[in-house]
Amino acid sequence: MMLILGLQGHPHPPRPLSANLRDVWDQGWYHDSSAVLLRDGAVVAAIEEERLNRCKHTGKFPVLAARACLGLAGCDGDALDLIAFGEEGGSGPLRDPAIQPARLTSILQKELALEKDLSAKIRLIEHHISHAASTYVASGYEEALIFTADGFGDGIAGYVINGRRARWDILDAIVAEDSLGSFYHAPLRLLGFGMHDEYKMMGLAPYGDPAAYRDLFSASYLLSDEGRFRLDRTVLRQGLARLGPPRGHDEPFRDRDRDVAAAAQEALERIVFHVLKHFRSRTGLRALCAAGGVMQNSTLNGKIARSGLFDRVFVQPAANDCGLALGAAYTAHLQEGDRGRRPIAVPANIYWGRPLPPNDDIENLLGQWQDLVEFERCPDIVERTATLLEQGAVVGWVQGRAEFGPRALGNRSILADPRPASSKDVINAMVKKRESFRPFAPAVRIEDADRYFDLPSGADCSFMTFVVPVKEPFREVLGATSHVDGSARVQVLCRSANERFWDLLGAFGARTGTPVLLNTSFNNNHEPIVDSPQDALVCFLTTGLDALVIGDFQVRKHKLTVGRILGLVPSLAEDACLATGRERSAAGVNESFYVLVTAVGQIRISMVVYDVLSHQRYDQTAAERLRGGVPDAAGVADEAVAEELLALWQQRVIRLLPKSRPNAPVRAGAGLQ
Secondary structure, rough: OOEEEEOEEEOOOOOOOOHHOOOOOOOOOOOOOOEEEOOOOEEEEEHHHHHHOOOOOOOEEHHHHHHHHHHHHHOOOOHOOOEOOOOOOEEEEEEEOOOHHHHHHHHHHOOOOOOOOHHHHHEOHHHHHHHHHHHHHHHHHEEEEEEOOOOOOOOOEEEEEEEOOEEEEEEEEEEEHHHHHHHOOOOOOHHHHOOOOHHHHHHHHHHHHHHHHHHHHHEEEEEEHOOEEOOOOHHHHHHHHHOOOOOOOOOOOOHHHHHHHHHHHHHHHHHHHHHHHHHHHHHOOEEEEEEEEHHHOOOHEEEHOOOOOEEEEEEEOOOOOOHHHHHHHHHHHHHHHHHOOOOOOOOOOOOOOOOOHEEEEEEHHHHHHHOOEEEEEEOOOOHHHHHHHOOOOEEEEEOOOOOOOOOOOOOEEEOOOOOOHHHHHHHHHHOOOOOOOOOOOOEEEHHHHHHHHOOOOEEEEOOOOOOOOHHHHHOOOOOOOOOOOOEEEOOOEEEOOOOHHHHHHHHHHHHHHHOEEEEEOOOOOOOOOOOOOOHHHHHHHHOOOOEEEOOEEEEEEOOOHHHHHOEEEEEOOOOOOEEEEEEEEOOOEEEEEEEEEOOEEEEEEEEEHHHOOOOOOOOHHHHHHHOOOOOOOOOOHHHHHHHHOOOOOOOOOEEEEEOOOOOOOOOOOOOOO
């Protein structure tokens, strides 16, 4: 048996960072860290670190994910044959001293409690080779053109590769200066978006006219012979700067913003097609495999799949940097897994995360929250949920093993009726707390897909990686999942991939005549997709979801009254800390109080809440801390304290948990942490 652990994430860089390393660190060089475990070439487990540490897009070394993968395999770290890291650490002035076998060995030795020396087992795999392997190997294609593109990694922003079984020929490399990821990222600030918000610009693009700023973008790139191109981001930045100040975070979108998004999308598509057309012609290859952050652009992917350039197109569903762990593990297997004699198993799905615990453990957990929820175990949970959805409920749906990657595919999902256009507005406003223009994805059984959607032949639409046209008669029928341009980012589901979700689609279709559901990730805009039942409960309680289904349990919530909020035990989130400051005003110098959060920044809080959160008795509820003599100099009422705590909880800046009940202990089980 060959066990290989693939890893992606930064092993806590030495302090202080050099100036050039600090620059790339601040730009989010490492993000979306993950761990993947292969056994004899088959994926046993794959988990993003953010699902466990609850820090969105975290780039931290995936210690929690690695432990969880090993736990799911029933082995410890000493059983590993190889540990593959999806990064070599850069080159030249950007060489990262933290990415080296000795550094990785030290961390793994400590965090995984290893007894054996593993320095000889560590392999560093180049960033874009890892991306390439993640998609080519997972596709199962005998031969294919492989295309990778992102911001950059190991000094490279992408590759074009001729993949023919074990032989790979690199045909071209996209240098960091010509990064398509950086090119597409450039307008984000002008539009009021931030890091990792490229998908928002993609969603805004269909509302705009690309002709309005086509010349601005065209001036910043040059297409040349042999599928090559050059970017001039200085020209692009200067052109964007002349368009006026950035949109404020809470300001409405203007025609300028919509048109810039449309022009950026058009420019990206034009450059990528220029590359692909040349190398498809040069190699004669009729299959394409793609990965890298740029290839999470599902609008681009859909156009490639429908272009006729290729007979088959596969986009690795975890195409962003979390997929580097998968590609690194695959590469290590190909290089050293019995010298390639053991074939890699082509994955049928990506439900590779932690499973739900047994029903008894779920019931124990729900019992801990009995002041805030009531619940029922239902033998007919699929039929019960279909009825709720038919009646217009928005339902959190948690089943089986969590998905790997950025998409919820029916195991950690929010589901709703896709027919009323108002469903989109309800979820955007009450649950996701996000921009109203952003579309939601439809999920449909493979038996029904061709009736509703114009699916490209030769493209696997199982993973929400392609935007496709909704057939004309059904664009109004599927009002909540059809985008303004008549398209949808569809998930086509086979029964063998996820039988319970397949059954739910059928049950809803039997009631409504429309076997399609709105499917979006189960989270709010401040957090990663939920992983454990406790994550799901917290999201359910702090959003406008109507119902929650965990395994066989239907859960309903009580109103979050002041007493119920103050009856919970508060603590700071993992990446948050308290701080104080002094402010000068006409009345004199006043002390101010804050919570500092890595992803959010500085949030001002009241003195009373500061004292509640800094209390040393971690087993005490907020109410007990208030009654224990917390100063109330400002005369803040319980209602104001509860309101402030709830707002911080909704932003995932703090945790609020029920006080342990001696008569209802929670038994240990996977997913309950």
